[in-house]
Amino acid sequence: xxxxxxxxxxxxxxxxxxxxxxxxxxxxxxxxxxxxxxxxxxxxxxxxxxxxxxxxxxxxxxxxxxxxxxxxxxxxxxxxxxxxxxxxxxxxxxxxxxxxxxxxxxxxxxxxxxxxxxxxxxxxxxxxxxxxxxxxxxxxxxxxxxxxxxxxxxxxxxxxxxxxxxxxxxxxxxxxxxxxxxxxxxxxxxxxxxxxxxxxxxxxxxxxxxxxxxxxxxxxxxxxxxxxxxxxxxxxxxxxxxxxxxxxxxxxxxxxxxxxxxxxxxxxxxxxxxxxxxxxxxxxxxxxxxxxxxxxxxxxxxxxxxxxxxxxxxxxxxxxxxxx
Amino acid sequence: xxxxxxxxxxxxxxxxxxxxxxxxxxxxxxxxxxxxxxxxxxxxxxxxxxxxxxxxxxxxxxxxxxxxxxxxxxxxxxxxxxxxxxxxxxxxxxxxxxxxxxxxxxxxxxxxxxxxxxxxxxxxxxxxxxxxxxxxxxxxxxxxxxxxxxxxxxxxxxxxxxxxxxxxxxxxxxxxxxxxxxxxxxxxxxxxxxxxxxxxxxxxxxxxxxxxxxxxxxxxxxxxxxxxxxxxxxxxxxxxxxxxxxxxxxxxxxxxxxxxxxxxxxxxxxxxxxxxxxxxxxxx
Numbered sequence: 313x314x315x316x317x318x319x320x321x322x323x324x325x326x327x328x329x330x331x332x333x334x335x336x337x338x339x340x341x342x343x344x345x346x347x348x349x350x351x352x353x354x355x356x357x358x359x360x361x362x363x364x365x366x367x368x369x370x371x372x373x374x375x376x377x378x379x380x381x382x383x384x385x386x387x388x389x390x391x392x393x394x395x396x397x398x399x400x401x402x403x404x405x406x407x408x409x410x411x412x413x414x415x416x417x418x419x420x421x422x423x424x425x426x427x428x429x430x431x432x433x434x435x436x437x438x439x440x441x442x443x444x445x446x447x448x449x450x451x452x453x454x455x456x457x458x459x460x461x462x463x464x465x466x467x468x469x470x471x472x473x474x475x476x477x478x479x480x481x482x483x484x485x486x487x488x489x490x491x492x493x494x495x496x497x498x499x500x501x502x503x504x505x506x507x508x509x510x511x512x513x514x515x516x517x518x519x520x521x522x523x524x525x526x527x528x529x530x531x532x533x534x535x536x537x538x539x540x541x542x543x544x545x546x547x548x549x550x551x552x553x554x555x556x557x558x559x560x561x562x563x564x565x566x567x568x569x570x571x572x573x574x575x576x577x578x579x580x581x582x583x584x585x586x587x588x589x590x591x592x593x594x595x596x597x598x599x600x601x602x603x604x605x606x607x608x609x610x611x612x613x614x615x616x617x618x619x620x621x622x623x624x625x626x627x628x629x630x631x632x633x634x635x636x
Numbered sequence: 637x638x639x640x641x642x643x644x645x646x647x648x649x650x651x652x653x654x655x656x657x658x659x660x661x662x663x664x665x666x667x668x669x670x671x672x673x674x675x676x677x678x679x680x681x682x683x684x685x686x687x688x689x690x691x692x693x694x695x696x697x698x699x700x701x702x703x704x705x706x707x708x709x710x711x712x713x714x715x716x717x718x719x720x721x722x723x724x725x726x727x728x729x730x731x732x733x734x735x736x737x738x739x740x741x742x743x744x745x746x747x748x749x750x751x752x753x754x755x756x757x758x759x760x761x762x763x764x765x766x767x768x769x770x771x772x773x774x775x776x777x778x779x780x781x782x783x784x785x786x787x788x789x790x791x792x793x794x795x796x797x798x799x800x801x802x803x804x805x806x807x808x809x810x811x812x813x814x815x816x817x818x819x820x821x822x823x824x825x826x827x828x829x830x831x832x833x834x835x836x837x838x839x840x841x842x843x844x845x846x847x848x849x850x851x852x853x854x855x856x857x858x859x860x861x862x863x864x865x866x867x868x869x870x871x872x873x874x875x876x877x878x879x880x881x882x883x884x885x886x887x888x889x890x891x892x893x894x895x896x897x898x899x900x901x902x903x904x905x906x907x908x909x910x911x912x913x914x915x916x917x918x919x920x
Contacts, residue, residue, distance in 0.1 A: 369818060400820035408818075413811040418833045427829060428819045479819065 315342035315382075316519055317366070317404075317487055322379040322389075324358070324365045324543075333591045335361040337543040338379070343487065348513055348520045350530030350551070352566065353540035356588045359523045362540070363489045367404055368396045383487070401432050405485035409492040411472035415464035421475055422460030428482050447478040450515075451508060470501035474508070481512055487519045494529055506533050527566055531555065536624070539563045542589050542599035545618070549625040559621060559632035562600045598629070606631055646908060649901035656898060660708035671701040680884050693877050693887040702873055703890050709781065709869040711898075714850035717785045721792030722843045728793070729800025730835060733808060734827050744801070747794035755791050755853065756860065762787045763862040780864055784857070788850050796842060803838045807831050841909040848902035851895055870895050 324336040336358045343349055353359045364370045366381050368388050381388040383404065388396065408414045416424055422444060429440035441460070448456035451474040464472055473493065480488060490509060494502040510533050513520045522530050530537055530551070537554050539547040539562065547560035558564045568582045586603040589595065598604070601611040608631065616628045621636075669675060674696030675688070682691045690699040732743040750758075766783040807813065808831060816826050855871030857863040864872045870891040877887035 367818065369814065397820045397822065400818055402820065406815075406818040408811055408815055410811060414815045416812045416816075416830050416833070418837075419829075427816070427821070427825075431822075431825060432820055476815070479815075483819075 316345040316384065317343040318382045319366055320380045322362065322381060324361050325376040327374040330592050335543055335591055336365065339545050341538055341545065343519050343521060345486065345519055346517050348522065348534045350534035350537040351521060351523045351540060352525065352527055352530060352537060354525060354588050356591065357540040358543035359540050360491055363491055363521060363523050367406060367489060401428055401485065402483040403485055404487045405480040406489040406491060407476055407480045407493050410496045411469055411476050412496065414476055415472055417464055421462050421464065425479055428479060432483050447482055451478045469497050470505065473497060473505055477508065481516060484516055485518055489521045491523045493522065528570055543591065544599065544628065546600065546628045547626065553623050553625050557625065557634065559625065559627035559634065560629050561604045561606050561633060564633055645904050649904040652897050652901045656707050656711060659704045660711055663704040663707065668701040669698040671697060671705045683886055690890055691886050693884065694880060699887060699890050703894050706868060706870040706873055706891060709864060710851055710854065710871065713781060713785055713854055713869065714847045717788035717792060717850050718843050718847040720789035721796045721846060722839050725793040725796030726800040726839050729797040730804045730827060730831060733801045733804035734823065747797050750794045756856065758791060759787045759857050760860060760862050777864065784854065784863065788853065792846055796839060796846065799842055800835055800839055803835045804831050807834045837909060837913045841906045841913065844902045844906040848899035851898055855895055
């Protein structure tokens with residue numbers, strides 16, 4: 313197995329006043345070069361913590377990480393900060409959720425975009441400027457020259473996210489993490505940004521990990537999807553397979569709660585009752601059991617292991633939909 | 637940013653400060669009586685006396701000439717001290733916010749300890765240590781001024797430092813810092829390129845406020861005998877003439893008015909900068 317990025321049994325715990333909080337509990341995931349993987353889950357399912365700790369951005373005395381994250385033959389979890397910094401931007405990059413806060417308000421777009429090119433790639437200011445214009449064209453800016461002179465507050469949310477994307481791909485990373493890249497954007501702009509990310513992925517031949525709570529976002533733009541719940545991957549399958557042959561009741565419930573136009577208007581929108589479990593205390597059984605409509609006694613007593621259904625489809629359930 | 641009509645206060649404040657700058661640069665060339673030499677024919681004359689527009693004090697010193705001359709040192713002392721305070725305090729504050737470890741604790745402890753010492757006492761102590769009269773009863777004026785600037789800066793550093801630290805801390809948690817980090821930027825680059833530009837406007841705003849306060853403090857120190865000795869600052873003029881407030885009120889009111897107008901103008905600038913910052917924050 314020579315995946316570009318290989319995550320094995322990653323556990324991330326935080327020391328809190330109420331005791332250890334396990335945000336990620338044994339996630340394994342392989343990301344091949346050039347492929348696009350979606351990570352879907354509710355708020356608090358550990359998807360952001362997972363992506364940030366994979367990159368190595370989460371560090372400190374109160375964070376405990378076990379398992380292994382291997383990028384290109386390098387173990388990232390134990391790598392020192394200096395070597396990690398060498399990888400950030402040029403090998404692994406990240407796009408963040410809110411484009412309103414990820415740009416420095418007091419600096420012009422051009423100076424912020426140039427920063428990475430000059431400091432990381434060692435370009436001269438003129439070359440960096442040229443590259444900025446190319447990048448802005450790449451993300452479909454109508455007037456790149458003009459945009460370079462603007463301050464972030466003079467751009468709309470969608471425009472700012474494009475700038476962020478342009479900055480993230482500026483140093484041609486091999487893996488791009490997109491942490492809820494469209495959550496803060498208008499629905500109309502969401503589709504544009506997702507298409508843009510898809511185009512860039514193909515053009516620059518990078519692997520992409522889209523983290524989102526919206527199955528609809530990843531449905532048309534990923535090769536594989538991992539569904540996370542309470543810090544675990546509960547179902548993992550190629551996108552088509554996941555939608556055609558859903559095994560895990562949680563995934564089914566997520567799909568049902570996507571609003572649909574063809575549903576009868578009088579009917580209430582289906583929701584998943586309850587809340588995700590408290591990450592400081594874990595039940596011995598399946599984490600989803602308390603909210604699962606198919607749950608049986610076994611689900612509450614035993615923790616289900618990840619099972620292989622063939623076709624690269626993995627699920628974590630004793631009583632999968634459609635049988636084993 | 638849209639071009640807005642600036643409020644009238646902005647022009648008044650700019651006007652006065654502009655006048656101050658003029659007075660302190662070319663004021664010495666005006667055809668006015670020497671501010672050091674008394675006119676013994678006109679001791680303590682009131683406002684609008686012939687030859688003395690703002691009158692004279694009991695030594696016959698022309699008050700207009702003296703107040704114009706006082707501008708230079710008053711502003712130099714307060715602005716130099718304020719700039720020193722901004723530079724050193726800002727550096728220490730940002731360093732503390734950035735290191736977040738034992739260095740942060742040490743710097744913070746220094747701030748807290750120096751804040752607990754009363755300003756006036758500290759100033760009096762420093763002046764009496766560094767710039768007391770020598771055996772001949774003489775003190776070099778330059779020594780006094782230097783000590784005064786140093787004292788005021790020392791008082792200012794912990795205040796500005798704490799503000800810089802708090803401001804820097806509030807920015808280090810922002811997403812764009814995380815984004816820069818994820819781009820592989822080094823901590824020093826992040827501090828310099830991302831935190832500093834956001835802290836500077838806050839420090840500048842407080843710095844103007846501080847410069848105003850320092851002019852008042854300098855006046856207070858002068859009255860206590862720890863200021864500049866001869867009447868070459870506004871504070872020193874106050875100190876020289878304060879006993880005669882009831883008999884010759886104009887001799888104290890003129891420097892007091894100059895101080896008041898300068899402080900008001902500086903406060904106005906501080907507010908003005910604050911407003912620009914607030915406006916920008918709200919657009920985030």
